[in-house]
Every structure is written in structure tokens, then in C-alpha cells.
Amino acid sequence: MKKNILLLFFVLIMTFVTAQNKDTKTADKLFDRYEYVKAIQEYLHLTEKGNTDVYVCKKLGDCYYNIYNTIEAEKWYARALHSKLDAETYYSYAQILKSNLKYSESNQQMKVFASMKPSDERAVAFMKNPDYLPKLIDIDKLFDIEKISINSTDKSDFGALLHGNTLYFTSSRNEKNAFYGWKNEPFLDIYQSNYNEDGSFLDPTLVSELNTKYHEGPVSISSDGNTIYFSSESFKDNLYVKDKVKKLKIGQVNLYKATHVDGKWTNVESLPFNSKEYSTSNPSLGNDGKTLYFSSNMPGSIGGIDIWKVAINTDGSYGLPENLGNKINTVGDESFPFISDDNILYFASNGLVGFGGLDIFSVDLNKNSQPLNVGKPVNSEKDDFAFSFNKEKNIGFLSSNRSGNDHIYSSSPVKTAKILTIVTNSKTKGLLTDVKVIILDEYNNVLGTKMTDASGEALCDVENNKAYKIEAYKDGFIYKTIIVDKIKKAKSTLLVNLEPIDIIIKDNEIVLNPIYFEFDKNNITREGAAELDKLVYVMQHSKNLVIAVKSHTDSRGTNKYNDNLSERRAISTVQYVISKGISSGRISGKGFGKSELKINCKECTEEEHAINRRSEFMIVKK
Template sequence: MKKTYITLSFALAGLTLSAQNKNTQAADKLYNRYEYIDAAEEYLKLVSANKADNYVYRQLAESYYNVFNTAEAAKWYAKATEEKQDAEVYYRYAQMLKAGGKYAEANQQMEKFSAMVPNDQRAIAFKKEPNYIPRLTAQNKMFDTKNIDINSDKSDFGAVLSSDNTLYFASARNTARKSYGWNDEPFLDLYKATRNDDGTYSKPTEVEGVNTKFHDGPASISADGNTMYFTSESFKSGEFEKDKSKKLKFGKVGIFKATRVDGKWGNIQALPFNSKEYNVGNPSLSKDGKTLYFSSDMPGTVGGSDIWKVAVNESNTYGTPENLGTTINTEGRENFPFITDDNKLFFSSEGRQGFGGLDVFVVDLNKGTEVKNVGKPINSEKDDFAFSFNTDKKIGYYTSNRSGQDDIYVANPICGVQLNTTTKNAKTGELLAGASVAILDDKNNVIETRATEANGMVTYGVECEKAYTLQVSKDGFVSKTVPVAKSQGGEFPMEIALDPIDVIVTETEVILNDIFFEYNKSNITKQGAFELDKLVQVMKNSPAMVIMVKSHTDSRGTDKFNMNLSDRRAKSTVQYVISKGIAKDRISGQGYGESQLKEQCDPCSEEQHAKNRRSEFMIVKK
């Protein structure tokens, strides 16, 4: 990947380098100047000359990691980890393996990482669910995506669409500019293009009034289109440090504000919390203009970089930056926040469970929901980041290096529902693993059947505004059929409580709650089916058991009528049990009419008549 400059200084935290020597001086100097491609070439010369040691292998791995050359990074991490390394090295090695689709090997490195730092949030998540990829792959597709024709042969990223249909983005396409040693591309500038009604875009042009000879971009535009917050290097405001021994100037990334007057951007001001001690970048302004979200490695950061926010006051002053905490941030890198008009926060992270590299995540700040990986096709095994979404126009943009360089992609939302079902024991509340959850369409066709995970969950992606049905079953529990209401999209949680089979089995009889029938009818009622499912489970658990069903009526009607009615009830009971998979030779039935009344009464109340309309289950063979 031709890594975007905003992440460059965030990528280096967490490792203490040692074992530098005179052989590595030239390569180390390039590495310290963030010129990773040239640095790698110098380290490779040491390998060819048989002058490489473990330090060189690690530096090679880190150089390729920082430009997201996953294959080369993994190759040299493998060499470096022949000796014991810091925990972060194993984590980065795992990230590079995941980016190459080598999930089993990545898990091996995550095991080592987790053993070294068991309290790390990333280690805890891995231990809880090491094989999470099938779950991410199966989740409901949230967006369709396609490449956009404004991309160049250089890095293009961080696109946001303003209210006036202007698309702002950062690009390294200006070849007249000096090349940057990080990725051998020109320095970044802010560009803009107009999005036309037919979905095409005008030819991109530079944004006048904000670009300098340093890196500039990406940007965030206010709702009225007249205020811009954008990222630039601190050289712009004279904030940098000098390293006389290396003859270098070290700048940091900061956020700057520009205002538009008469169609021109100007009046550029540095935000007061910029610093030469840390990075502040990738701003995103809320719809009301009162909160600015950004990424930073300032003091108080949990990992390499975190998502922060700050209040924007009416008097053109700012509050104290506030870290969004461990609900959002991890010990890894979180970057590129974007806040939508309806207060959904999109951001990228390498510290959460993803497909590899940076993945895009979302959290609804209004509802306080859990952070969610947005899944494929937005996320891939490569770096995916800088997601933005225009709520009014219902169109999103994001950046990915899946093609080999940073390109901008369009994200079109799909109306879908993520159905999250949790199956529990109705009596104890215990989560039930291994329960069968079948989903049926509105014509009762089975679409798919899955087993619940250890957390009792099964997730299905379904269409908006369509009704579905779930059929849930588990050995030892009464099966349940649950309707799923139509939904307009998003996540739809459902909790399904299965009643444990509560049956008394004596030497002579299986005792269920009474199987009541309606007056003068022989069809199985919903309550009757509920009880008969318990008998089915008992018979499945005792394969040799043979049952004789005795069916009875109340005392109303003639003897002949009642005998025929009870016989029909016995047969319908037998047929129901057979329909559930019990062999025909294991169950039979007979009607006894009113010859064996349970309640001797004259006259009888409705309750007494109901008790007489019953079935009994006699054990013929155990």
C-alpha cells in the first residue's frame, strides 16, 4: 500500500528498537526519515552481504508493514520472530498474515501475542472468538461498492461529499510537487470534483487557498458549506522540531480551519490543541457544527492512535479534547472518524476483529450499540479506511488499497436487516449452544438452517419489508416457531426462550400436562402440539419405547358419537407424533369415548368437561 501520510507517525508507536550498528546507519537514517522503500533496499543489501541480524529482519518487516507490502512484511516477520520479540511484533505479523488470507497462521501469532499481554483488549477479543471470520463473512451486506473514475495512478483518499455536491478528497497526483520518501509519491494536496445528477463527476481540480508545499488533506466541510477543517503538517504554523545529528526537521500533523467568503477559501487558523509533541488529524464535524471528531496520539491515547472529540463553541473557541474511551478505542490504531447527520460514527481500526489491515467499523452513538464491523465488500484483506456518508443523498465513499494503491470507492447502501437471534433456556436463562434455527420465507420455504454458537446466537441477513419465520429446536427442549415482523433495515435483535421438556415418566405411563381438545373436534391445538413435542423428545431419547395413546371425550353426545370422536382424536394424536419423526410401529392409539371419565359429574361444568376431553400415554415397551 502507498500509505497515506496522516497515519505515518501513528504507525510507529509501541516498539523500542535496539541493536543498531555502523552497518545499519544508512538504512536507519532512511527509516527515521520515514523513507521506508529506500530503507528496505538498504537493509536488503545487508542481507545479501550476510551482514544481517535479527534487528535487520525486524526493520525490514517494519518497513514493509508501514507501506502495507503484506507478503514481504510477513516474510521478514517470520525471520524476526525466530527470536523472541515484543508483543506488538507478533500482533503486526498476525495482521500481515490475515491480509494475505492466512487466518490459521495468523491465529498462531495471535496466541503468542495474547500469552504475552493477556489483559490487552485485542487479546481478550481473540481468546473469546479466535475464529470469527465466518461470522463476519456471513453478516448482512450493508453496501454495494464500485470504483470511482476520479482516481489517478497515485494515492487518492478521504473523500467527503458536501451539501452543494462538491466532493473533496486528498490526492498525490500533482507530479510537479516534490516526492515524499514514505512512498515515493508527491506530497498530498486537497482536490475537489462536482458530483452530477447522473452520478458522474467533473474533472478534479485543486482546492484553491489551502494547499501548501507540505501535505494537505483530508478535510471535513460544515453543513452550510462555508467552514472547512482539514489536516496539514505543522510546518504550516512553524511547529516542528530539529534533529541536528540527522539534519532533519520533524513535523507533526495538525488540524486547521478555513472559511469560505465569496466562493474562496481563506482565513486559515491552526486549532489550539495542535502540538509539535503529537499528531492531530482526520477531522469530522457534526451536522450542528458543535462537535469535532478527530484522531490523535496525544497524551491519554489508549493505543497507537485514538478517536477523540472536542466541543466547538460559538465564540470560535474550543473545549478540552475528550478521548472516546475503550468502547471505541483499542491498544491498536483507530483512525479516520466520520460522524453522520444521524450520529453514527464510522472509523477505521486495526485493533478490532477484521479481515486484515485497517477495517471500517460503525457505532450508533444515539443508541449506544456495540461497535460493528461493516463487513464485505467495504472491508477486505487489505487496508480499508476513511469512510464517509452523505445522509441526505444516501451515498458513501471510502478508501482501499485492494487494487495496490489507495483508491476512492463509492458505497451505495442496501436496505437489509441483520437478524440477531439469541436462544435461551426459558427457565434458567442459560444461553443454548447447538440449537437449530431455521429461517423460512413468507411462503414457509426453508431458506437456511444454522446451529447457534456458544453465545446462543445465530445471525441472518434478510431483506427489508419482508416477513419471515424462525423454527427453533434443541434436544431436551420444546420446539418453537416464532414470526419475524417486517423491518425497515438495520439490526433486529430477537430473544427466543425454549421451555425445557418437563415430563414425568413412570413404569407404565408418560405423564404430560393434559392434551385438551375443543368441543366436538379432533384436530391438534397449539397447546396440544406444545405437550406432544415433549412426548416426541422422550421417545427420541428412548429409542425402544413404544406408546399406546388412549383418547377420551366428555359425557356430552351419544356413546357411539363419543367413541368415534375419541378414536379420531387418538388417530390425530398418533399422526402428529409420527409427523415429528417417530416410526409408525412405535405408537398406536385407541378411543375410549366417555367410558373412562376422569370427572364424574351431572351436571358438569365446562372445566370438568374439558378435563374429560384428554389423552393418556401408556408405555407398552420401554
């Protein structure tokens, strides 16, 4: 969907427009004046009277599309598509479906669109890569996001820029302003708020010297804080085009500049390349103050709205605006540019492959590389746009309508770290190659798998300040699990010693190191688990092997008590083996109490008692 309020133009009504037909006359007038909320009411009134023809359904779909109500837009587009419509409607319907997480249905509509406009760049890109979603989902997480506290509850807030300790943003919260018909909200104003070191904000205040009765914002500020560029309407300069057919005054979004003097913004001036014929908006000034990036639909644009740049000369004059070309711009809309201190351009696009609506992309202008989708959670299935970043504070901001209204979110870079896992043979101390190293989060979600190289090493990328679990597997060795506490440095080294599986298999018994139990307990100890893992390994590789477990106690206690205790120990042993994937039909257990002591002693030492507390593994079937 489009942020048309700031991408294209604004309209001042002179008189009513000519109706499309007598039934839709009132609704069509409102639609042509971009008063979509009121137009919806009129079109819905027609449907209540039984008028659900294709024209009315499509108009309702278009209205809801433009105010970003994806659920209702989907419903009315679906009804309109009972008849064949223009290609752009199929494209809009596909985008709506994608925003509603209906990717399969969206792809079907994109195929219809592609069949109608096969040479369209959007169709060509889709047909080249129709199964794009898994790759998007696999993009490494770059930022953590959080909705900030100064958002209004039901009005639009977006376009945040942090300069020093002041956050500038655009909002329609000012109830004293007149309402505009597009979303039936107050006209947009520029606000500012103080940013505290703890991440909180003070109550926002109007930047009164920049605001008018029309729309203003977003802004960009020079590194020294003395110059501001901002978007506003050309009506303030009495610049507009008269549409004699619709009898409208059509104004544009234009760019303006002001300087900071005695704590106030003053000397507001229109930039020389503004025009009443096209829009210029969403400024972003380079750190050196020599280049201004902006969005425009001026002649030479590739799509609806493109990213442009213009040189700012040392004398304050401007060069000729330059389109950033088809690596960045598409036949769709590209807008809300932000240029970082290290020359990374962030921008929003609905023409490049994304999750839905507008997505935020980045491109390294130092390398002339291709734009990259920033991925989730910055991007969602809704509109995500107006990304900015403050390098000094190491915090960014983005805008999104994922919660229903345009709201501002903070974006903190994910602090990445690395875990170097080195695996050795615990007996020979030699390095082990081809060990499968699995990294899991604290909730046991698998995050990735690596194989150790010739140096016995596996390097895993993780997020800082989080806990992880590392599992190491190699055939012929007891697998090992290690808990990694919260990573607090860029690189951590983890040494893993795998114990080789060395067991003796006799005619009627598998000989393991004793599976000892603690006194008066039946739980499997860490040492016992390591031995049982050897049994599991043998049984996994000998599919016909059937085992009977005999569990014993020491001589202390009554016969009845020890019989029960050994039975519980047998059950624990069997359950452990079954938990590792061995069929329950291949292993059984029985407790023998103190009836078969290994060492029959009257005054046994603790070591002798421990030897008697054991399990034995008898082969029933090979």
C-alpha cells in the same frame, strides 16, 4: 497496518542520523527518516551480499509493513522470527498474515503475542474470542461498493467527502509536488470534483488555496458550506520538535479551519489545541456545527491514535478536547472519524476485531452502544478507512488499499426488503406450522432457512431489486418451489399451498394420479412431477421398497415408434425419481408401447388418448 502519514507526525531532515552498525548504516538512516522505499533498496542490497541476519530481516518486514506490501512483509517477518523478537513484531506479523488470508497462521502468532503480553487489551480480546471469523463473515451486507472513476492508476487517493455536488478528496497525484520518502510519492493535496446525478464525476481540480508544499487532507465541511476543517502539517506554522539524537526536525499533523468567501477558501487558521508535541487530524464536523470529531495521539490517549471530540462554542471558541473512551478507543489505532446526520459515528480501527488491517466500524452515539464491524464488502483483509456518507444523495464513500494502492470506493446502502411466506394446506385451506421455508438466490445459493410459526408465516429478509426462489418443505406434503421476481417494494407476501400426499398402496402397485405425457413427448410435466414427488416421499419412508415403472403410449403411431417412445418415457420417469435422491437400484422402467391400452378404442377422443399415455408403478419388493 497504520496510515501513519496522517495519524502521527512528519519529519524534516537536518543531517544524517547515527547508524545502528557499520553494515546497515545507510539503510538505518533512511529507515529513521521514514523513507521506507529507499530503505528497502538498501536492506535488500545487504541481503544480496549474504547479510540475512535477524536485524535486517525484521527491518525489511517493518518497511514493507509501513508501505502496506503485505506479501513481502510476511516473507521477511517469517525469516526474522527464526529468533525470538519483541511482542509487537509478533503482533505485526499476525496482522500481516490475516491481511494475506492466512487466519490460522495469524492466530498462532497472536497466541505468541498473548503469551508475551497477556494483559494487553488486544491479547485479552483475542483469547476471549479466537474463533471470531465466522461471526464476522455472517454480518449482514449493508452496502454495495464500487471503485469510482476518478482514482489515479498508481497514486494514493482517499478521504472522499461529498458536500452538495462537490466531492472533496486527498491525493498524491500532483507530479509537480516534491516527493516524500515514506511511499516515494508526491506530497498529498486536497482535490475537488463535481458529482453528477448519474454517479459520474468531472475531472478533479486542486483546491489551490488550501494546499501548500506539505501534506493536506482530508477535510470536513459545515452543513452550510461556509466552513472547512482540514489536516495539514505543522511545518507550515514553523512548529516542530528537534530530535538532537537523530538530528531531525519532527513535525505533526495539525487541524486547520478556513471560511468560504467569494468562491474561495480564505482566513486559514490553526486550531488552538494543536501542538508540536502530538498530532490532531482527520476532522469530522457534526451536522449542527457544535462538535468537531478528530483523531489524535495527544496526552490522555488510550492507544497509539484515538478518536476525540471538542465542543465548538457559539462565539467560535473551543472547549477542551475529550477522549471518546475505551468503548471506542483501544490500545491500537482508531482514526478517520465521520459523524453522520443521525449521530452514527463511523471510524477505522486496527485494535477492534476485524478482517485484517484497518476495518471500518460504526457506533450509535444516541444509544451509547458498542462499536460494530460494518462487515464485507466494505471491509476486507487490507486497510479500509475514511468512510463518509451523504444522506441527501444516499451514497457514501470509503477508502481502501485492497487493490494495492489507496483508492476511493462508492458505497450504496443495500436496499432491504422482506418476503412474508404464508403456507396453507391446499385441500383444507388450513395454515401449516413448522414448514421449512428455504430462500435461495437466482444462482441457487441458500441464503437462509425459516420455519413457519403458529400463523403459518415465515418472514425472510432479502435485498431489493433481486430475484429469489422460495422452497417449502413439510413432512407428508409435496414440497413446492416458487420463483419470486425482482423485489421492488419493502414487503412482499407470498402464498404457498402445499398439497398433502394421499396415495393408495396396494399389494402389487402404488396408485398415483396418472402421470400423463404430452402427445409425442417424453418430458415430465409439472403435474406429473407433483405425482412423482409423492412416489419419492413413499420410497424415502419405506427404505426396502423397490419399484418397476411401466410406461405406455396411446394407440396412434406404429408399434416400433411407440415402443421407443414409451421406453424414453420410462427412462424419464426413472431419472426423475433418481434425481430426488432415490438409489438407482430401487427403481427400474420399461416401455410397453401401445400393447396394454387402458382404453381400447378405435376412434378415441383426446381424453381417451391422454388416459392411455400413462405410467404405472408396480411393487417389486416391499
